[in-house]
Amino acid sequence: MKAIRSRSDLLKLLCEAAELEHGIACSYLYAGFSLKRDLSEGGMTWQEQQMVRRWAAQIYFIASQEMLHLALVWNLTTAIGGTPYYLRPNFPQDSKYYPLNARLALEPFGMECLRRFIVYERPSALNAEHELRMLLAVLGEDAADIEFGSIGELYALIESGFKSIPHEELFIGSPAQQMTRDLVHFPDLIAVTDRDTALRAVHTITHQGEGTSRDREDSHFGAFVSILKEFLDSKSHGANFAPARPALVNPYSGLGRGYGASANPIEQPLTQQAAGLFDSAYGLMLRMLAWSFEVENTGIEAIVSKFCRVAIDFMPRVLLPLGEGLMLMPAGERYRGRTAGPGFGLTRHVMLPAAADNARILCQERLQELSQIAVSLLKQSLPDPAKAACVHIQQLANQFRAEKMS
Amino acid sequence: MTQDFDIVVVGSGVAGAITAYRLAQAGARVVILEAGSRNPPRAQMVGAYATAAIKNPHSPYVNAEADKMAPTSDSSPDYYDQPPPPHTQYKSNYERRTGGSTWHWLGHTPRMLRSDFKMKSLYGGGRDFPADMVDWPIDYDDLEPWYCEAERELGVAGDHAQWNNLFNSPRSQPFPMSMIWPSYSDQWIAARLDGKKFEKIEYRVRSTPSARNSQLYDGRPPCAGNSICVPICPIGAKYDGSVHVGKATAAGALLWERCVVNGLTAGKDGSVHAVQFITWGGEQRTVTARLVVLAAHAIETPKLLLMSKLANKSGAVGRYLMDHLSKSTFGLAPENLYPFRGPPSTSGIESFRDGDFRRKQAGFRLSLNNDGWLRKNAPYAEIIDLVMKQKKIGAALQAGLIDRVPRQLRLSCSVEVAPDFNNRVELSTTRDALGIPHPKITFTPPDYSYRGLSRANRVMADMFQRIQATEIDLGTDDKAFDGAGHIMGTCRMGADPKQSVVDEELRCHDHKNLFIVGSSVFPTVGSPNPTLTVAALALRAAKTIAGQLGRRSARARS
Secondary structure: OOOOOOHHHHHHHHHHHHHHHHHHHHHHHHHHHHEOOOHHHOOOOHHHHHHHHHHHHHHHHHHHHHHHHHHHHHHHHHHOOOOOOOOOOOOOEOOOOOOOOOOEOOOOOOHHHHHHHHHHHOOOOOOOHHHHHHHHHOOOOOHHHOOOOOHHHHHHHHHHHHHHOOHHHHOOOOHHHOOOOOOOOOOOOOOOOOHHHHHHHHHHHHHHHHOOOOOHHHOHHHHHHHHHHHHHHHHHHOOOOOOEOOEOOOEEOOOOOOOOOOOEEOOOHHHHHHHHHHHHHHHHHHHHHHHHHHOOOOOOHHHHHHHHHHHHHHHHHHHHHHHHHHOOOEOOHHHOOOEOOOOOOOOOOOOOOOOHHHHHHHHHHHHHHHHHHHHHHHOOOOOHHHHHHHHHHHHHHHHHHHOOOO | OOOOEEEEEEOOOHHHHHHHHHHHHOOOOEEEEOOOEOOOOHHHHHHHHHHOOOOOOOHHHOOHHHHHHOOOOOOOOOOOEOOOOOOOOOOOOOOOEOOHHHHHOOOEOOOOOOHHHEHHHHHOOOOOOOOOOOEOOOOHHHHHHHHHHHHHHHOOEOOHHHHOOEOOEOOOOOOOEOOOOOOHHHHHHHHHHOOOEEOOEEOOEEEOOEOEOOOOEOOEOOOOOOOOOOOOOOOOOEOOOHHHHHHHHHOOOEEEOOEEEEEEEEOOOOOEEEEEEEEOOOOEEEEEEEEEEEOOHHHHHHHHHHHHOOOOOOOOOOEOOEOEEEEEEEEEOOOOOOOOOOOOEEEEEOOOOOOHHHHOOOOEEEEEEOOOOHHHOOOHHHHHHHHHHOOOOHHHHHHHHHHHHHHEEEEEEEEEOOOOOOOEEEEEEEEOOOOOEEEEEEOOOOHHHHHHHHHHHHHHHHHHHHOOOEEEEOOOOOOOOEEOOOOEOOOOEOOOOOOOOEOOOOEEOOOOOEEEOOHHHOOOOOOOOOHHHHHHHHHHHHHHHHHHHHHHHHHHHO
C-alpha cells in the first residue's frame, strides 16, 4: 500500500472518507426505515416483531456511529486546514464508483442489503476473504465477484498520511474550529489538534466499524453478520416472515437533477411532496452541521451549539418519522403496491456563510419555508409518522426563530 | 474422600455467576445450584409483561410452579414474616431464578466512595453516630482494581472525567464505554441547577454509570431506549446475571436449576463439604465439593446458614440487615421535559453522598428520572381525570394530556441505612411448599438514616422550587420510604471473628472452605447502588478461592 505524503492527497482521501461515511449512513438509515414496526403491517409474529425491533435499533445505532465517523472526519479535515465536505453523489452508485467495489444503494432491509453492509464493514485484516466468501455464500449467491478494497484500507491510507507528513507542517487548522461534545451531541467526538488525537480519531472509526480480532462481534461488521444469521434462521423457520416494508429501491423525489437512469422517481403527487420535504430538511440539516464544523467557534459557542442542536434534533424528530412515513406512502401506480422512501437527494445550494448572523438569517428563512410546506402537507392525509414529522418541523422552526442566540 | 466437584456455588445471580465463571475459567470443576427456574426466551418474558393486567417487577417472571417452589416476596406478598404495620415494613424484593434479581434491576453502577469504607474512623465518636457503624476491613484502594474489572465484566457506560476523584475516590481506568447520553430532561435540569447550592453543598448533575450498553459490547446490542429496564430489558442491552451464567457454563461449569439448597454440613474439622438440596420434585440429594460458595443474596444466604447452624459463632448471621431508603417526589415543570424516552434514569446528583454531616445524618444520592409520573399511574390517571372529572374528550382530551404529561418530573433519593444489630433475618415458623422456613424479618431504619431522609426531602423540595415546578408532591409523611431493592448486610465482613461472619477475603471465620459472595457481606452501605461493589468483591474473592484450591487441583487435572 502506497503511503500518503502530501496534504492535498490526505485531504482528498478525507473527502472520500466523508462521502463514503455519509452515503453508507444513508443506506443504513433507509434499511432501518424499511423495517416494520407494527403487527398490523403483517408478515411477522409477535416474537418476530421483537427481533425486528432489535434489528432496527442496531441499524439505527450503527448509522448514528457512521454520523460520528463523518464528524470525526470533519474534525480531521479542519485540523489540517481543510473544510468539511458534505456532498455526495445521489443514489445509486455502481460498484466501480468507489474503490470499495460495492454498490451504494437505498434498498429495503433484506438479504441483498445485508450482504452489502457486511462488505462495507469487512475487516481489512480479516484473513478471510475465504471466511467472508463462505458467509456470503450462505445467501445462495455467487460471491466470486466481490473484490476486496475496503473502508479499513482507506483509513489505513489516511493514517499513513497523518503519520508521515511532518507534524509541524500538517496541523495548520485553528483549534477553535474543532468541535467537541460540549458543542455538539456526539458522545465520542474527539477534538483533533495533533498527531495523537488524529490517530485516536482514525482508530475510533476503524474500531467501531470492523472491530479487532478480539471483539469482532461488537463491531458493525459483527452486528450485521449476527443480524444476517438471525434473518436466515428466521426465514428457515417462518416461511411467511416478511420484516420489511415493500419500499422502492433507490427512490427520488423528482426534485432537482443528477439522478441516473436506475433511480426510481416517486410518482404519487402527495408522496412526491413529502419526499421533497425530506430532501430539503436533510439538506438544511447537513448545511447547518457542516457550517458548525467549519467556523471558528470561539466567542460564538452559543450559536454553534444552537445550530448543532437544531441539526441533530432534525434527525430523530423529522428525518426518522418522515423517512418511516414515506415507507408507508404509495410510490405511484406503475410500481404496483410498492411504497416510496426517502431519496436522500442533495440539491445544489450554497455553503452557509461564515458570518454567523447571515448564516442564522439564511437558516431561519429556510426553516420558515419548510414549515409552510409542512403546514400544507398536514392538510392532506398522511401516515402518522409523517404527520409527526411535519408538526416537529413547525416546532423547530418556531423555536429557532424565538430563541436568542447570543 | 472424593468430592463430586471442586466448587459448589449456591445461587446464580450476578455474584454467584461471576464467581462460577472465573473459577470454571481457571479450570475448576464447578456446579451452580439454582433454586429457581430456567429462563424462558427473553421475548416470551417480555410478552408476559406486555400482557400482564397488573404490571410490577415480577410480572415477566410469573410462573405458578416457580413461585410455589422458590418463593420470594416478589411473588408472594406474605413471604416475609414481619410484624404488621404500623411496624416498619421491609419492602425490598428479589428474584430466585437463573440470573437472579439483576433481571429487574435498573442497571446503575456507581462505586462506593473512599469514605464509605471507613465510616467509623472518619465520622465516628459522636452522640448521633450509629453505634453499629463500622469500618470495612478493606479500603477503596484494595477494591479499586476490582471495580475496574467489574466495570469491564458487566459492561459499564460512564464518563470518566465526571467520576474520577469524586470525593477523593480516583478511577485508575476509563469506563469501557462512553456514557449513556443524558436525557433532554437531565440537561434542562442541569442548566438550572448546576453550581447552585443547598446549605453550602453545590448541585452538580452527572451522568449515572450504568451496566447498560451505550454501544455494541460483549455481543450485546446498545440500549434502544425501550424504557422498561425495570422489570426487563427486551433486547439484553442492560446487563443481567444470565450473561455470566452463560459464560460460566460455556467455560465448563454445570448449572443445576430447580435445586433448592436446604442444608450444609460441616465435618469435624469445621470444613463444609456437603451441600444438601431438594429438587422441585421433592427428592432430597447431596452434592460434595472441596469448597462451597454461598451466593443466595442477603435473605436466603443467612437463612441457609441459620438452618444449617453454621458460621454463626459471632451471632452476627442475619444481623445488620440494610437497604437504602428510597423516596419519589413529583412536580410539574414549567416546560416540556419529554419523559418516557430512554432509560428510566440517566443522571443524578452525588453532592450529598459525603461530608462532615455524616457524623450526624446519612448521606444520599439523588436521581433525576425520565419516567414522568408513571409511579402515580401516568398517563392513565390523567386520562381518567380529564374524562371523568373535567369531561374532556377528543381534541380537548388530547390537548389536556399534551399540556401535562410531557412536563411531569420525578426526583428520587436513595439514603444510606446504617447497620443496626436489631435489624435482622431469622427463621420463621411458616414454611414453604418444600418445607423450608420463610424468613422472619425485623427492620426499623435508624434515626441517623431518617435524618438523612428528611434532608433529602428538603433538597428535592429545593430542586423543584429552583426549576419553578408546580403541583409539587413531596408526600405527607417525612418518614415514609420505599424499598430500593438493595438488600444488604446479614453476613457482615470484618477482621474480628467475634463481630463478623466473613473475613476480608469473604471466607467464613468459622469454616475455612466456606465463602459468601453478594451484598450480604457489606458491613456498611454508603448510598450507591450495590451491584458493582458486589461484582468487584466476587471477582476479588474468585481469585482467593482459586488460590485456595491451589496446586492439588492443578495436579489432578494434569
